[in-house]
Amino acid sequence: MTVLIDPPNWPGPRGLMWSHLVSDRSLDELHAFAVRLGVPTRAFDRDHYDVPETVHARAVELGAEAVSSRELLRRLVEAGLRRRKQHRPR
Template identity: 40%
Template sequence: MTVYVDDMQRPARVGRLNAVWSHLLADTDDELHAFAAKLGLRRSWHQKPGTPISHYDVTEPKRQLALKLGAVPIGYMSRESMDLIRQKRAQMIVEKVARHDAERAADAAEVSDV
């Protein structure tokens, strides 16, 4: 499992904070949340939960700290970042199919018990 930080570096104002922002991403949301906690990010700042583009927005100082803590640099909208999104989307589909199959098996077991 890997945590990534992109180089979007988009200027934006959030509340009173005028900063340059990038994204913190990971292979899984659990890993993303654990790493975000190391950076002092609040769970409520999580963006797009449960989707392939789940992430935290990070300021440049937090981006630099993430890199020091082992996050892998990745280009914004790069081939690598698009591959990550595709892989996460594929994994979500696999998990959804597995849940569906398990539900059908449980339903079939209930019917055979009757």
């Protein structure tokens, strides 16, 4: 299992800082890990889950590898799992 989590560096709802949770193997692996972590499906966005700082340590305890945001993105792209936001023509 290779689930990755970056530092909670992203400001978000409820005044919390947020992390990205991804897999560099498969979305199935990512979804299964999110269930174990107790992350709701509504937190999934294209290729990652947005998770609050309050679950970062628990994710690592469950086996997520803590990496930099740059490393997380690099490994997501290399795995072919990066899904960019679609831009709609005006």
